[in-house]
Amino acid sequence: MLQEMVRQAVSHLREGEVAKAEVLLRRTLTAAPDHPVALHMLGVAAIQKGDLKEASRLISKALRARPDYPEAHNNLGMVLLRSGRETDAFTAFVNAVVLQPNAGPFWANFGECLAGIHFTTVPPPLFDVLLAALDRPSIHPASVARAVANALRRHPHVEPLLAGKGEVDAVAAAERLSAVPLLLRLMALAPIPDPDLEEWSLRVLDAKTLEEVFH
Secondary structure (H helix, E strand, O other), X not given: OHHHHHHHHHHHHHOOOHHHHHHHHHHHHHHOOOOHHHHHHHHHHHHHOOOXXXXXXXXXXXXXXXXXXXXXXXXXXXXXXXXXXXXXXXXXXXXXXXXXXXXXXXXXXXXXXXXXXXXXXXXXXXXXXXXXXXOOOOOOHHHHHHHHHHHHOOOOOOHHHHHOOOOOOHHHHHHHHHOOHHXXXXXXXXXXXXHHHHHXXXXXXXXXXXXXXXX
């Protein structure tokens, strides 16, 4: 019964019949107040009405009920991005692509948001997400190169070199940077829009080609 009401509500939303959808979704929530899909879709209805604050509240509640809900993370990211909360939006898009890595539209939203992000800290797992992003068809590497380079500045193999901490052994530095797949992939796909990072990359890799490094 509840599942059928939600299905009908989704159909109404697709047809632009927001009011009809809301009636069914609120009935569902009367019977099951924490129904994650009903909460999420009521949030989508709020998006269609332009009520971003209510959309954020509802979709966030849906995610508290079901944290592993990629569509809800993606839509929350869209709401937060439109609300000017880029950093929070980026976190939501990361959650979406991690939960559903083959969803092209999620990656497109991730890339759009990433282009405007300035990192102050980077949790280690994010480097793998950024690496995956560079090879997604919906993301143009040059459009996100500045943000990726900014993230690389916080990589534990890169940050000490750029900060000039301690004596630098060129061979050891080359080995350390050769162990950063994100840096190598960025070099292969786009110019690095960070003079310091580009200089170090060229200096320590010197005559090595990317093919040799990958080999």
